[in-house]
Amino acid sequence: MGNFTLDTSEPLVLFNKTSRWNPFSMVPGGAAADVVAEGQDNRRNVLSEMDLFSTRNHSHNRVVVKKENFLGNDLDLNTGLNLVTMVSNRSKMGDDISTTGEDQTIDKLKDIQNELERMNIENQRLREMCLQVSNNYNALQTHFVTLMHQQEQEMRNENIQNLDQNANDHLSHDQVSVAVPRQFMELRQSTHDHLISRDSSSEEKTIDRDTKTIAREDTPDSDVWTSNKVPKLVVPENIEHTNDPTMRKVRVSVRARSEAPMISDGCQWRKYGQKMAKGNPCPRAYYRCTMAVGCPVRKQVQRWADDQTILVTTYEGTHNHPLPPAAVAMASTTSAAATMLLSGSTSSVDGFMNSNLLAQAIRPPNIATISASAPFPTITLDLTHPPNSTPIFEGYNNPAASQFAMPLQAFHQGGSGAMVYNQSRFSGLHLSNNELSNQVLQYQQTAPPQHHQSQPHASFGHSLSAATAAITADPNFTAALAAAITSIMGGNGSTISPKNEENNNREMG
DNA sequence: CGCCTTTGACCGGCGC
DNA sequence: GCGCCGGTCAAAGGCG
Secondary structure, three states: OOOOOOOOOOOOHHHOOOOOOOOOOOOOOOOHHHHHHHOOHHHHHHHHHHHHHOOOOOOHHHHHHHHHHHHHHHHOOOOOOOHHHHHHHHHHHOOOOOHHHHHHHHHHHHHHHHHHHHHHHHHHHHHHHHHHHHHHHHHHHHHHHHHHHHHHHHHHHHHHHHHHHOOOOOOOOOOOHHHHHHHHHOOOOOOHHHHHHHHHHHHHHHHHHHHHHHHHHHOHHHHHHHOOOOOOOEOOOOOOOOOOHHHHOOEEEEEEEOOOOOOOOOOOEEEEEEEEOOOOOOEEEEEEEOOOOOOOOEEEEEEOOOOOOEEEEEEEOOOOOOEOHHHHHHHHHHHHHHHHHHHOOHHHOOOOOOOOHHHHHOOOOOOEEEEOOOOOOEEEEEOOOOOOOOOOOOOOOOHHHHHHHHHHHHHOOOOOOOOOEOOOOOOOOOOOHHHHHHHHHHHHHHOOOHHHHOOOOOHHHHHHHHHHHHHHHOOOHHHHHHHHHHHHOOOOOOOOOHHHHHHHHHHHO
């Protein structure tokens, strides 16, 4: 696998149907072996392409020589350095070479030509596939960004309207989502009047932050993301850029069955602590996002006490920087869940999810736990009940596959479990199964569709899902293609780097 | 050298 | 006030 060189940038000259490949006519005037060996790039590339389909492990630099040996051995012709002389002599001597030998040679050459033509066709087909996948990826990315932009625009308009018209109104059910965190945190101790005043200030903050968000896209800060570490990043416009400490109090917990010590979510994390938590024999690891200086996002990773095959990842906070495409899915998921938790209203969930035609297709119940008994309001997405047996994010060696499959899997229905809804101290929330499901399905519509295309099918479907996810997640198309091929070929691996795996295995047991 | 993990110390909230 | 607990800090060391 690692030896593949898939160069589709140039037409394959010698494979071209219009130019028949003839080893004796490769170099007009003779000296075929010498000239080829000294390297005409086109020809060398062509021969390298041949190796792509060969079962033999050729080195690129030696291919030409091997070809020569091939002719020499199989056709019983001396094609060594004296090839010029041989060819020349043959043309002079004419009948010295037996006609049966020539026939055999011609037959074998024809076979080789046929083989090459088949390879050429196959190569063309692969190129078309690559092109199509690339186009699909670009189209989906554009669509996704467009939807996110629309959603942000809607939210901004809603904020402005509320600010203009409802400055002195009572809190309404459809309060702007970002205004809710403080509102929620103060519920138990604030009077109605307090809520009104706080809400107004929150709304002002919201608009102010929106302005900052827009400004940030044009600031030199974004230049950070032109580094070669992350070739291309997407500003998650649905994700609020805020350092508001109240937002950090909301947590989104993702529970997933995985042997991997840590689920790769596309972000860069630095571990800053580890503690033994009460009631759990497995240590809890603390990570902070290191993709930008001052990013407030934290996450905790811990195996579940009741079932240590289940990994619980708890996110807290909102990224204050653009995210790589691979991280957008998870960040969007957690952000939407957090906002949903805080707003308790479909109309205020970031414009993320409005009503949709698929709502009736929901096969409840989902798994999402909202807990107010924890120190901080927490919504838990339980991904341990995959719709079709094996969780998608396990068993694929490309992190990108898990990055995308994991959040999406939470939203695949198929009777995946029950939505546990605990409102104990949550009088302010209303969140029905239907609402969550509506939002969830809307998210599905905004996500690259190939993910759920793959769901109904078994192994190949999963492979395809992993492949398409990898391609979608990886801005480097070549790398993504390699990952995709690996996935299709059934590679195994972890969702994290070997180093991390080793370390985390030691830690997490 | 930069980035990461490790790990003991420290801090603040909470219950008794 | 004290102890427990969750969360964070920061120095030390490892790694590529």
